[in-house]
Amino acid sequence: MTGIRRLAQQLNMSIGTVSRALNGKPDVSAETRRRVLEAAAAAGYVPNQAGRALRKGSTGVVGFMMQTGHEITGEGDVFFMSVFDGVQTVFARHQLDLVALLCSSEEDPDAYLQRVVARGFADALIISATKRQDHRIDFLASRNIPFIALGRSETDAGHPWIDLDFEGMAEVGVSRLIGKGHRRIGIFAPLDDANLGFVLVDAYRKVLARHGIDFDPSLIFRANPNERGGHAIAHAIAAMPEDRRPTGFVLTNEIMSLGFYNGLFEVGLPPGEAIAVIGRDSPQAHFLVPKLTCFRLSLRDLGITLAESLLAIMPAYAEHYPFGTTRKLASLELVEGASDCARI
Amino acid sequence: MTGIRRLAQQLNMSIGTVSRALNGKPDVSAETRRRVLEAAAAAGYVPNQAGRALRKGSTGVVGFMMQTGHEITGEGDVFFMSVFDGVQTVFARHQLDLVALLCSSEEDPDAYLQRVVARGFADALIISATKRQDHRIDFLASRNIPFIALGRSETDAGHPWIDLDFEGMAEVGVSRLIGKGHRRIGIFAPLDDANLGFVLVDAYRKVLARHGIDFDPSLIFRANPNERGGHAIAHAIAAMPEDRRPTGFVLTNEIMSLGFYNGLFEVGLPPGEAIAVIGRDSPQAHFLVPKLTCFRLSLRDLGITLAESLLAIMPAYAEHYPFGTTRKLASLELVEGASDCARI
DNA sequence: TGAAAAATCGTAAACGTTTCTGGAACCCGC
DNA sequence: GCGGGTTCCAGAAACGTTTACGATTTTTCA
Numbered sequence: 004m005t006g007i008r009r010l011a012q013q014l015n016m017s018i019g020t021v022s023r024a025l026n027g028k029p030d031v032s033a034e035t036r037r038r039v040l041e042a043a044a045a046a047g048y049v050p051n052q053a054g055r056a057l058r059k060g061s062t063g064v065v066g067f068m069m070q071t072g073h074e075i076t077g078e079g080d081v082f083f084m085s086v087f088d089g090v091q092t093v094f095a096r097h098q099l100d101l102v103a104l105l106c107s108s109e110e111d112p113d114a115y116l117q118r119v120v121a122r123g124f125a126d127a128l129i130i131s132a133t134k135r136q137d138h139r140i141d142f143l144a145s146r147n148i149p150f151i152a153l154g155r156s157e158t159d160a161g162h163p164w165i166d167l168d169f170e171g172m173a174e175v176g177v178s179r180l181i182g183k184g185h186r187r188i189g190i191f192a193p194l195d196d197a198n199l200g201f202v203l204v205d206a207y208r209k210v211l212a213r214h215g216i217d218f219d220p221s222l223i224f225r226a227n228p229n230e231r232g233g234h235a236i237a238h239a240i241a242a243m244p245e246d247r248r249p250t251g252f253v254l255t256n257e258i259m260s261l262g263f264y265n266g267l268f269e270v271g272l273p274p275g276e277a278i279a280v281i282g283r284d285s286p287q288a289h290f291l292v293p294k295l296t297c298f299r300l301s302l303r304d305l306g307i308t309l310a311e312s313l314l315a316i317m318p319a320y321a322e323h324y325p326f327g328t329t330r331k332l333a334s335l336e337l338v339e340g341a342s343d344c345a346r347i
Numbered sequence: 348m349t350g351i352r353r354l355a356q357q358l359n360m361s362i363g364t365v366s367r368a369l370n371g372k373p374d375v376s377a378e379t380r381r382r383v384l385e386a387a388a389a390a391g392y393v394p395n396q397a398g399r400a401l402r403k404g405s406t407g408v409v410g411f412m413m414q415t416g417h418e419i420t421g422e423g424d425v426f427f428m429s430v431f432d433g434v435q436t437v438f439a440r441h442q443l444d445l446v447a448l449l450c451s452s453e454e455d456p457d458a459y460l461q462r463v464v465a466r467g468f469a470d471a472l473i474i475s476a477t478k479r480q481d482h483r484i485d486f487l488a489s490r491n492i493p494f495i496a497l498g499r500s501e502t503d504a505g506h507p508w509i510d511l512d513f514e515g516m517a518e519v520g521v522s523r524l525i526g527k528g529h530r531r532i533g534i535f536a537p538l539d540d541a542n543l544g545f546v547l548v549d550a551y552r553k554v555l556a557r558h559g560i561d562f563d564p565s566l567i568f569r570a571n572p573n574e575r576g577g578h579a580i581a582h583a584i585a586a587m588p589e590d591r592r593p594t595g596f597v598l599t600n601e602i603m604s605l606g607f608y609n610g611l612f613e614v615g616l617p618p619g620e621a622i623a624v625i626g627r628d629s630p631q632a633h634f635l636v637p638k639l640t641c642f643r644l645s646l647r648d649l650g651i652t653l654a655e656s657l658l659a660i661m662p663a664y665a666e667h668y669p670f671g672t673t674r675k676l677a678s679l680e681l682v683e684g685a686s687d688c689a690r691i
Numbered sequence: 692t693g694a695a696a697a698a699t700c701g702t703a704a705a706c707g708t709t710t711c712t713g714g715a716a717c718c719c720g721c
Numbered sequence: 722g723c724g725g726g727t728t729c730c731a732g733a734a735a736c737g738t739t740t741a742c743g744a745t746t747t748t749t750c751a
Contacts, residue, residue, distance in 0.1 A: 005737055017701045022739055030699055049465030053400035054737030057706045062397070066446075071432040088415040091451035102410075103447035107435035121393030123707095230630050258631075261605075265634035286574050287602075287631055290609035349707055361731045366709055374729060398707030401736045467737095 006051055014042050025050070056123070065094060065313070066104040066125035068116060068139075070132065081286055082257055082302060083131075086153075089306020090129070097320055099126075113138050120146055127317055129153060129309065133164075135198045151313040156198050161328065163312050165305070168332040169199055172255050172298050173206035175337055176281045180251035181214050184347050185279060189222045189249030191236065191256060200225075203255060222249050226259075233259030237266025240278070248272075250347050251279035260288050260295055279345040284338060294340035305333050350395055358386055369394070400467070409438060409657065410448040410469035412460060414476065425630055426601055426646060427475075430497075433650020434473070441664055443470075457482050464490055471661055473497060473653065477508075479542045495657040500542050505672065507656050509649070512676040513543055516599050516642050517550035519681055520625045524595035525558050528691050529623060533566045533593030535580065535600060544569075547599060566593055570603075577603030581610025584622070592616075594691050595623035604632050604639055623689040628682060638684035649677050 004012065007025075011018040016035070024031045024039035031039075042048075056062045067090070069083065083103075091101050102125070106115040116139050119125065126149070130139050133154035143150045144160030152164040173190070180188050190207050192200040208218050224239060226232030233254070240248050254260055260282035267274050274280040275293035282288060284299035308331065315324035348356065351369075355362040360379070368375045368383035375383075386392075400406045411434070413427060427447075435445050446469070450459040460483050463469065470493070474483055477498035487494045488504030496508040517534070524532050534551050536544040552562050568583060570576030577598070584592050598604055604626035611618050618624040619637035626632060628643035652675065659668035 007738065018738080019702075019740075020700055023700085026739075028740085032699060035699080047461070047465070049462060050739095051401075051737050052466040052468055053397050053406070054706090055739075056397035057395075057401050057708085057737080058739045060706075071428050071435060084415050087449050088452055091415060091449060092453055095451060095454065101449050103449060105431050105435060105445050105447060107439060108432055109436055110439065117391075118393060121391070122396040124396055230634055234634060261631055262634050265636065268636060287605055290574055290578060290606050292609065292612060351708065362708085363710075363732070364730055367730090370709075372710085376729060379729080394709095395707050398736090399709075401707080401738085402709045404736075 006048055010039075010042060010046060010048055013046070014038060060123075061126045061319070062124065063098060064100050064102055064125045065090075065127045065129065066102055066119060067129045068104045068106060068112075068119070068131070070112060071105045071107055085302035086306040086309065089303035089308075090310040091306075092303075093307055093310035093314070097314070097323075104128075113142070116142065120148060127151075127313055129313065133198050135196045135201055137198075149313065149317045151309060151316070153309060154198060155202065155330075163316055163328040163330060165309055165312060165329065165331050165333060166199075166202075167255075167300070168334045169202045169255060170206040171332070171334055173203055173253065174210050176253035176255075176298070177207060177210040178214070179281065179337070180253070180279055180343065181210075181216070183251070183279065183343070183345075185251035185345075186216060187219070187222060187247075187249045187251070189224055189236075189240065189252040191228075191232075191252075191254050191259065192223050192225050193228050194225050197228075199255075207253075219247075221247065228256045228259060230258055230262035232256075233262030233264075234266040235262075237263050237270055237272070240267075241270035241272060249278065250345060251343070252281070254280065254282040255298070257283045257285040258287065260285075260291060260297075264291050264295075275342040275344050277345060280342040281337075282342070283335075291342070293342050296340035296343040297338050298335035299338050300333055300335045308333065350392055354383075354386060354390060354392055357390070358382060404467075405470045405663070406468065407442060408444050408446055408469045409434075409471045409473065410446055410463060411473040412448045412450060412456075412463070412475070414456060415449045415451055429646035430650040430653065433647040433652075434654040435650075436647075437651055437654035437658070441658070441667075448472075457486070460486065464492060471495075471657055473657060477542050479540045479545055481542075493657065493661045495653060495660070497653060498542060499546065499674075507660055507672040507674060509653055509656060509673070509675050509677060510543075510546075511599075511644070512678045513546045513599055514550040515676070515678055517547055517597065518554050520597035520599075520642070521551060521554040522558070523625065523681070524597070524623055524687065525554075525560070527595070527623065527687070527689075529595040529689075530560060531563070531566060531591075531593045531595070533568055533580075533584065533596040535572075535576075535596075535598050535603065536567050536569050537572050538569050541572075543599075551597075563591075565591065572600045572603060574602055574606035576600075577606030577608075578610040579606075581607050581614055581616070584611075585614035585616060593622065594689060595687070596625070598624065598626040599642070601627045601629040602631065604629075604635060604641075608635050608639075619686040619688050621689060624686040625681075626686070627679075635686070637686050640684035640687040641682050642679035643682050644677055644679045652677065 007018050007021055011021045021039050024036040094101050104119055106112050128150040131153040133152050133156040135157050137156045137158045140156055140158040140160050144162060155164055155166045177188055192203055204223060211218050224236045226235050254263060264274055272278050282295050282297045284297040288295045288297060311324050312329040314320040315326050316328055351362050351365055355365045365383050368380045438445050448463055450456050472494040475497040477496050477500040479501050481500045481502045484500055484502040484504050488506060499508055499510045521532055536547055548567060555562050568580045570579045598607060608618055616622050626639045626641045628641040632639045632641060655668050656673040658664040659670050660672055
């Protein structure tokens with residue numbers, strides 16, 4: 004005897020009534036509903052996911068797709084954990100569960116996503132690490148499944164997205180350094196075609212232009228967005244002729260500053276002294292010496308916004324989040340440290 | 348018209364036959380099977396997860412349960428990402444999918460697990476961050492669902508587990524420092540009742556005893572297992588009377604060494620000079636100066652072992668992994684750096 | 692008081708698979 | 722040419738739930 008059927012038998016009512024009582028449907032008397040809920044709680048009854056999903060066509064699950072490769076891991080991983088926590092707290096209000104869909108480094112992300120969707124695994128999806136041109140966006144839009152992207156893309160399917168305000172970081176970071184007298188300011192960009200690279204470089208060029216400073220492509224430093232990448236950039240800087248080196252640097256990635264600091268010390272260009280550095284806040288960056296001047300935002304809040312913006316386009320939940328499709332830049336606050344001083 | 352039904356209609360055969368052909372069941376002619384597979388591929392058909400799960404009673408999903416709270420996050424998160432990657436590569440061989448089940452910091456882990464299980468979400472589970480007494484273990488065992496624990500526990504349900512060789516780290520780390528002349532050696536233990544704390548302290552005492560050194564409880568430093576905790580320990584050390592301070596320290600956690608180094612510099616007890624430090628390898632620790640002497644293991648391999656050991660107790664897959672229930676300590680290799688030198 | 696309306700509940704049909712059962716068609720050896 | 726085996730496939734039942742539809746009772750109102 005199965006879950007709801009046994010419950011119905013115990014209560015001496017039909018399974019239909021039990022189901023309606025549990026799901027808060029209207030045509031059930033208050034007394035009956037009370038008895039059902041009580042018995043369900045006592046029996047520890049939880050509706051079977053498969054049966055429910057089959058019938059309703061929805062699973063009550065939202066998937067957050069991410070790649071597990073280590074070498075190319077875009078943002079840090081602490082990053083995701085904190086964002087998750089924010090997303091969860093919103094979903095919990097609606098009995099939605101968040102699961103991380105882990106695409107192994109050996110599998111093609113597009114194929115993985117297709118499988119997940121076809122299987123009917125989740126009602127909605129969150130994708131991250133968006134590329135400049137991202138097939139996943141077109142695909143999800145064509146299948147008509149609600150999704151939100153953490154990160155902009157040129158691929159536009161009228162979908163909602165949220166991204167960090169990279170323009171703002173470039174603007175504030177670069178002008179701050181210019182204000183301190185710097186003229187050669189380096190900036191990081193990823194090696195692959197992640198969209199944030201393009202956004203960053205564009206914004207960077209605009210700020211320079213506004214200040215009447217010539218753009219020098221050799222001041223764009225491409226590397227993997229991880230500790231090793233930061234380390235590599237430091238060495239790349241040291242390898243340049245002295246008068247062509249950047250005297251200041253803006254690093255919009257969370258975790259690279261560790262390797263960057265280390266590399267700078269190794270090559271005798273100590274941050275905050277030989278080169279001014281502005282980075283991103285993170286639990287790890289917190290302990291760098293000299294203290295990192297950095298951009299900070301609440302990742303938990305980012306997660307909350309992400310979740311609410313997704314719910315806003317899910318028919319079943321939209322009524323509670325009446326703000327249509329959001330496209331938003333999360334702004335970051337500059338926290339002053341000691342790393343952005345330097346003799347020029 | 349639904350997935351398999353449409354396919355059957357296109358092919359002009361019964362859905363039963365199509366299903367059998369797709370699932371590699373025997374009583375299908377080679378020619379028919381070929382046609383079915385071809386048509387399925389052309390149509391991009393993927394069986395609906397809900398229907399299949401309902402009928403088969405299994406989902407093809409393995410859940411890795413983890414908490415998303417930031418403050419108490421046991422091991423680092425890079426840790427998990429790498430382990431995941433290993434787990435995935437094994438599961439992929441069997442069309443199993445790994446999903447991370449994210450228990451928010453606001454939700455009770457036991458309740459969360461119960462919900463996941465009752466819902467029939469996953470065929471098997473991996474749990475981590477095991478407590479000394481862990482209800483989850485008894486619960487999963489009582490529900491008869493296959494699971495493996497990443498981390499030992501005193502709660503024993505005859506279940507498989509894999510853990511890091513904390514005894515080995517204590518043994519090798521502490522005796523190495525003793526060999527270098529140290530007599531007062533500090534060690535980290537978590538604040539909560541994570542089992543590894545007990546294991547560590549036990550092993551620590553044994554090594555000391557063997558070398559005839561008295562155990563001093565004030566040399567056990569309890570803190571949160573994150574950067575901040577490491578930082579706190581450094582300051583706690585500085586606050587001790589000089590002659591009672593540890594001259595060497597063994598830190599078995601991945602990420603704490605960052606805060607620890609920083610704190611030590613702050614209080615004027617530079618690692619590798621005023622105090623000898625042995626830690627754990629990690630992408631971040633890689634860039635510490637002086638170079639951290641550390642314990643290293645392949646997290647990807649750990650993930651692979653984890654996955655294989657889980658499959659070994661899953662009836663449907665056990666035949667390929669005929670090694671019963673494993674209980675294994677993953678050993679770590681010591682990588683020499685410069686941090687474990689110190690004037691005593 | 693009777694009929695219409697509302698409230699409450701039971702029945703059964705879905706949802707998309709897999710798998711059990713049975714029944715053609717075919718082959719073999721006598 | 723006939724029983725006994727294979728080989729292959731069609732049909733239908735089952736998995737656990739939700740929900741459309743009616744049926745029954747109760748309430749309401751003229």
